[in-house]
Structures are given as structure tokens and as C-alpha cells.
Amino acid sequence: MPKARTHQTTMARRNTGRQAQKRTSKANRNAQVYAYQKEGGRNGEGATTTPEATQNRTRINASAHSARNSNPxxxxxxxxxxxxxxxxxxxxxxxxxxxxxxxxxxxxxxxxxxxxxxxxxxxxxxxx
Structure with a gap:
């Protein structure tokens, strides 16, 4: 009986550079959201004032507001x-x-x- 293969075959799907970039950018975004929440949440008490942190803060507030339908x-x-x-x-x-x-x-x-x-x-x- 032949042994089971323990390595990937050449036909197996490999991560391309774009997929790896997506994975790292998602991980970075999750880390930024965690850091933002750790710094003080929505109350504006956070210590970071970089444009990227402000953009993330705006994105978080917009996504939280869009989840709730506020129009009649x-x-x-x-x-x-x-x-x-x-x-x-x-x-x-x-x-x-x-x-x-x-x-x-x-x-x-x-x-x-x-x-x-x-x-x-x-x-x-x-x-x-």
C-alpha cells in the first residue's frame, strides 16, 4: 500500500502575493480596530491622532451607524x-x-x- 502524501502537490492552489496582501491587510485592520477600542473607544479619549487612526475611527463609526436604519x-x-x-x-x-x-x-x-x-x-x- 502506498504511503500518504504529506506535502502539497504542484497542482495545489498556492497563495499569490495578492491573497497574502489581503490577509495581512485584514490582520492589520483588525489590530488597528483592537488598538482603537483599547485606547478609549468612541468617546474620543484615544491617544492616537494619526490620519490613519482618524480614518479607521470614521470607518468604525460609519459602519456602526449604517447598521441601524435611522430613516422612516x-x-x-x-x-x-x-x-x-x-x-x-x-x-x-x-x-x-x-x-x-x-x-x-x-x-x-x-x-x-x-x-x-x-x-x-x-x-x-x-x-x-
């Missing part, structure tokens, strides 16, 4: 869809002649309740 436009979609679902439920229940109209109306009410919950959650997040 994100609230419009679930509110409008919920209103349409409740309107369709009323229309299906009272103006349809289909024998399953109450089933369809119930499903529309369920969808409207789910979209109403989404709107409520976004409104709660917006008010924080």
Missing part, C-alpha cells in the same frame, strides 16, 4: 403591505363568491398581521 423610509414598506393585506382580506370576505373566500381572507389577515409586526418592530427600532 424603511417603515413605509411593511405598513403599506399590511394595509393592502387587510384590504384584500375585507374584499375577499365580502365581495368574493368563491367557496373558499373565508380561507383566503384568513390567510390575508395572517399575512397582514405578520407585516404589522414587522412595521411595529421597525418603528420600535426607529424610536431608540
Amino acid at each position: 423610509q424603511g417603515l413605509m414598506m411593511p405598513v403599506l403591505v399590511a394595509l393592502v393585506c387587510f384590504g384584500m382580506a375585507v374584499a375577499l370576505a365580502f365581495f368574493s363568491t368563491d367557496p373558499n373566500r373565508y380561507l383566503f381572507s384568513g390567510l390575508a389577515i395572517l399575512m397582514g398581521c405578520m407585516w404589522s409586526y414587522m412595521a411595529w418592530a421597525r418603528l420600535r427600532r426607529l424610536r431608540r
